[in-house]
Amino acid sequence: EPDDFFETSFPCLNDTYRFYLNKVTGLDRKYNTGALHIKDILSPLFGTLKESVQFNYCFDIAWMVNQFPPEFRDLPVLIVHGDKREAKARLLKQAQPFPHVRFCQAKLDIAFGTHHTKMMLLWYEEGFRVVILTSNLIRADWYQKTQGMWMSPLFPRLPKGSGASAGESPTFFKRDLLEYLASYRVPELEEWIQRIKEHDLSETRVYLVGSTPGRYVGENMERWGHLRLRKLLHDHAEPIPGEERWPVIGQFSSIGSMGLDKTKWLAGEFQRTLTTLGKSSLRSDTPVHLVFPSVDDVRTSLEGYPAGGSLPYSLQTAQKQLWLHSYFHRWKANTTGRSHAMPHIKTYMRASPDFTELAWFVVTSSNLSKAAWGALEKNNTQVMVRSYELGVLYLPAAFGMKTFPVLKDPFPVSSSSTGFPVPFDLPPVCYSPKDQPWIWNIPYNQAPDTHGNIWVPS
Numbered sequence: 001e002p003d004d005f006f007e008t009s010f011p012c013l014n015d016t017y018r019f020y021l022n023k024v025t026g027l028d029r030k031y032n033t034g035a036l037h038i039k040d041i042l043s044p045l046f047g048t049l050k051e052s053v054q055f056n057y058c059f060d061i062a063w064m065v066n067q068f069p070p071e072f073r074d075l076p077v078l079i080v081h082g083d084k085r086e087a088k089a090r091l092l093k094q095a096q097p098f099p100h101v102r103f104c105q106a107k108l109d110i111a112f113g114t115h116h117t118k119m120m121l122l123w124y125e126e127g128f129r130v131v132i133l134t135s136n137l138i139r140a141d142w143y144q145k146t147q148g149m150w151m152s153p154l155f156p157r158l159p160k161g162s163g164a165s166a167g168e169s170p171t172f173f174k175r176d177l178l179e180y181l182a183s184y185r186v187p188e189l190e191e192w193i194q195r196i197k198e199h200d201l202s203e204t205r206v207y208l209v210g211s212t213p214g215r216y217v218g219e220n221m222e223r224w225g226h227l228r229l230r231k232l233l234h235d236h237a238e239p240i241p242g243e244e245r246w247p248v249i250g251q252f253s254s255i256g257s258m259g260l261d262k263t264k265w266l267a268g269e270f271q272r273t274l275t276t277l278g279k280s281s282l283r284s285d286t287p288v289h290l291v292f293p294s295v296d297d298v299r300t301s302l303e304g305y306p307a308g309g310s311l312p313y314s315l316q317t318a319q320k321q322l323w324l325h326s327y328f329h330r331w332k333a334n335t336t337g338r339s340h341a342m343p344h345i346k347t348y349m350r351a352s353p354d355f356t357e358l359a360w361f362v363v364t365s366s367n368l369s370k371a372a373w374g375a376l377e378k379n380n381t382q383v384m385v386r387s388y389e390l391g392v393l394y395l396p397a398a399f400g401m402k403t404f405p406v407l408k409d410p411f412p413v414s415s416s417s418t419g420f421p422v423p424f425d426l427p428p429v430c431y432s433p434k435d436q437p438w439i440w441n442i443p444y445n446q447a448p449d450t451h452g453n454i455w456v457p458s
């Protein structure tokens, strides 16, 4: 069975949580044991590929084709993207030399919406696998950044004639994945919805947290974005004594416009979601730590200032919300050797006051923005989501635990550890008074980066 192969070929993978970081070039090898490159994900050791779908935002088609092993390199690949007009034309032109690469344009009918979702559907001779990740399909996203993924188990085919509800997981992942795919309302995904129905996804222990553009009312308000997360935390997490002292941590690589003060969205509806545990919710006294790289974090990174090209926080947005910057903490990841590998991963979690336990953990494509998570409108009777996003929620109950212990030293990996491998250092470290959040469209010419260069955006 390939999963046994999985064990023998990748003995150092953590298959408790199936949460992996991307390999980073230039680190001591110790910090890459148990990390995966895209070529590892597409390796025959994980299954004998027949066809795949790549949902993403940014694509280098020639580079992507080259990441498949030669024996899989001309198998059909469907690209699900959000490009329109000239951008769509450029994308399709990239695939001219590759007739096996086809395209599906996701509908983006609400302004400023983007197709951020990053997911691989891998259909093998042996079954089916899903990967939900944070990396674009471009070389730079797999080189010297901190990125993450959830890799599903190998889902075997169901016996012929199995009922529609067969192969469901305790977290209803199968239903939720099918609903997410159906939300695109495109013919190209129909055959994939059918294929997934024929497979057994029952070993899945994570909950799916997606966003699909739209304006939702009534029960539909809880299907996507942060109200989906709130519903899951309400239904499947337990209240914790003294929970108001359990900090929320949000970590992301971009930031949207969130209004003139914290009550407009962040400390209101979004914090109400992040502080929900069972019946209890908005704890306005709960500490909220936001992790976003400072200018110096970027300047001293492996990539240098160019890392900031993937941290698109604009001056226009930043200057409208200076109140936000008091929440900010540095990017520090000595635990994974990734302090100088700038984050493109996005994670959210609820930690104990001493940061030794987690009440839950999310890895997702969603940055800190209303577009991604949704925002309430019309006196809280409607929620508006602009973008496609996808992530997974880890809840201790789904792993037979009350909380997740935080794994102190995730590298080298132990395959059966019950500690959760949080990718950056806890507790997060506050910005010093001199620290500034990275802003990508202003010059930095006072201090050279690791490559001796300055940053002067055009």
Ligand SMILES: O=C(O)c1cnc2c(C(=O)O)cccc2c1O
Pocket (backbone or CB within 6 Å): 057, 058, 115, 116, 134, 135, 136, 309, 310, 311, 312
């Ligand atoms: O991974 C993504 O989904 C994603 C989306 N957008 C951007 C932008 C932008 O939207 O201007 C700029 C730089 C990087 C990204 C990026 O990495």
